[in-house]
Amino acid sequence: MNDDEPLSAEESLNLIAQQSRRNRRELGGGPARMLAAWALAWLLGWGFTYFATQTASIPGWVGGVLVAVLFVFAITYTGYVSARAGRGIRGPSKTVGAMYGYSWALSSIGLTVIDIRITQFGSLSSDQVSLLWSGTWLLLTGVLYLAGGMLWQDKLMYGLGAWMIVSAGLSVLVGFPANFLVLAICGGGGFLLGAIVYFVREKSGRR
Numbered sequence: 001m002n003d004d005e006p007l008s009a010e011e012s013l014n015l016i017a018q019q020s021r022r023n024r025r026e027l028g029g030g031p032a033r034m035l036a037a038w039a040l041a042w043l044l045g046w047g048f049t050y051f052a053t054q055t056a057s058i059p060g061w062v063g064g065v066l067v068a069v070l071f072v073f074a075i076t077y078t079g080y081v082s083a084r085a086g087r088g089i090r091g092p093s094k095t096v097g098a099m100y101g102y103s104w105a106l107s108s109i110g111l112t113v114i115d116i117r118i119t120q121f122g123s124l125s126s127d128q129v130s131l132l133w134s135g136t137w138l139l140l141t142g143v144l145y146l147a148g149g150m151l152w153q154d155k156l157m158y159g160l161g162a163w164m165i166v167s168a169g170l171s172v173l174v175g176f177p178a179n180f181l182v183l184a185i186c187g188g189g190g191f192l193l194g195a196i197v198y199f200v201r202e203k204s205g206r207r
Contacts, residue, residue, distance in 0.1 A: 031157075032202060035195035037077045041070035042188030050180035100151065104144060111140050127176035134179045138168035138187060156197055163190045 149158025
């Protein structure tokens with residue numbers, strides 16, 4: 001191939017994906033660590049929240065506080081790992097990574113506004129509000145992972161997104177408070193499985 005010939009769209013995406021994977025391995029910023037942090041937050045936070053609904057000795061707000069604290073930890077750790085992995089990266093890889101990160105922030109803010117506004121109408125019971133928030137946030141997580149999987153040509157990431165979307169539907173179907181179990185087991189378990197697979201890939205040097 002002529003060196004001066006421009007790359008096709010598919011070749012450009014493959015090149016970006018290869019550069020991103022190589023940089024993550026070299027800088028110690030692979031997705032395994034970030035997924036492990038989120039697995040911890042979802043398993044402990046939502047698992048405890050479900051447990052709190054089954055006993056009168058624990059106020060309901062305790063679970064919400066624990067989830068908030070764990071999520072802040074996961075967000076902070078994800079930001080730290082992402083920033084560390086982005087050191088020295090230039091060109092399309094950095095731009096794509098930044099745009100994907102902004103997509104998470106913008107969509108999260110938008111969904112929060114929508115869910116709060118729907119909740120304020122007062123037409124939903126507390127159980128239905130719980131289903132609304134758990135279902136929509138699982139759905140958003142799944143869609144963004146699907147997008148990331150397509151962007152970086154990562155089948156595991158794409159599969160994780162599909163699993164989260166299925167879990168979103170399941171969380172609404174099972175009702176309250178079993179939706180918290182779906183968040184913990186299916187959501188947190190999906191993150192944990194993904195972290196394990198990525199960790200094995202990193203150790204084996206697979207791309």
